[in-house]
Amino acid sequence: MRRGPVTRILGEHPVGTAFVTPYVVFVAAVFAYPLGFAVYMSFHDYFFAAPGAIVDRPWVGFANYVTVLTDPAVQRSFLNVLIFLVINVPLTVILSLGLSTALNSAIRWRTFFRVSYYVPYVTASVAVVGVWLFLFSSNGLVNSILGPLAPDPSWLVNSKLAMPTVAFYVTWKQLGFFILLYLAALQNVGADLYEAASMDGAGRWQSFLNVTVPGVRPATTLVVLLATVTGANLFTEPYLLTGGGGPDGASASPVLIMYQKGIEQGNPDVGSAIGVLLVIGVLILALLERRFVGRED
């Protein structure tokens, strides 16, 4: 077939450009532009003004970043999200890989198990938070079962336990999604590899370590990455579960502080600076994770 100059420049089906245009406009308006706008605000003295009003919003360099980085509440929130990730990410990988491996074998009630693991993931956090508050309150069911072992002050109002409890909550809530990812990855680990391993006399545990774990490594990289992004996005849980990041900021997340400073207190420039720092932090973490989890041995 002869390819004219138009085909060479626009491709064989130029109508494709028209088909993706609404989506590209959407991405530009809702992702790309706001991202640039956030960076812009973080370097200016930006404040809310009446629509259409012409106001001076001078360039302030790194002033907003200095404000943010020297603020103990912000420092605490970044530390909190690290505590969160240290608990949440390894726990998510271990539990979802373990449960999906068990689920992948021929076992009774597979559909029932799969559905029950997925139910928390499809349910609104606002709804589930209600029942967790009830379960983990001072005289709630969990403490009733623990009896004298119950922590004092109780889970969500204990400055040492609030963030770990939030991390456990999110692990529980999101696990179904990650089990699903691992189940997909497990379909790709060849049965011949397991046969070869058992010929070599490997037990079940050994073939899990030597065949399954390396076989699903790309999925593990993805799970770690997505769990990190979810952790960075944390807002609803500290806002509702621990009454706005309590006690005394011990479970405040960066997004919660960003909301309080940016919108409640009317400093979108400071809020944006927190957002930009958080994105940079996530990017660095993601690169590190790719390096250490995604490497081939």
Added chain:
Amino acid sequence: MRLRFVALLIGAFVFLFPFYYMLIGSLQAEPDPSVSGSIPTGNVTLHNYSEINKAINLGKSLINSGIFTGGVILGTLIFGVLAGYALARLQFRGRAVVFNLMLLIQVVPFQLLTIPLYVMIVRSYGLADSYLGMILPFAINSTAVFVFRQYFLQLPAELFDAARIDGASELSILWRVAVPLVKPALLTGVLLTFIGPWNEFLWPFLITKQQTLQPLAVSLSNYLTTVSARAANPFGAVLAGACVLAAPAVALFVIFQRRFISSNISSGVKG
């Protein structure tokens, strides 16, 4: 084998118990957090449901959730299918760029864009307290676009070549040939998309101050943080609202659970 089964059983209990407890708690007149209270004996009432309905108008909140979710699903079905089809089946300049953009978006932490989006949508465009402002940031679900693309890719190329030789336009090929063949993908896409706005909290919370426009997730959380302290049985009412919020998503998922089998959603994730 038995060990695995027991592990899975314990897992299922941990995952399902809070939901059982939610339902039980919503039906009890008096909150009973003791161990024996988790197995109710009598004392069952629907009073909590009328209590929460008085406080936040469940019907109106559900309609708001429905409009928010419906708008996002509609946008995703129309524009997402177009984009997914083009990415799978059409050769045009910039296709690789759009495809990579779609993948990149999956890892952008959306909450981080809330401040600029808030300034733009609420302050600049004056779309606070409107359905449009609620829907806009979610209007096309990128994961669904990805799912659509995967399904369109699996269709045989001869099908499209034949239709093109017959002189059909791409739009009519998409509408008459491709879409009828990927109906399961559309259902998967709709279910995936549904979870997002139905459960979303932060964005509608930021832009709706009028209670008459708030989706259920927002009005319930406002009740949770402010009003519940004054109610006679606060946990009962909260749990009743939680059941109403959870029920549609859980029901849809249980009915269509086959559509959530891993291979449908994460075919791009495999190693």
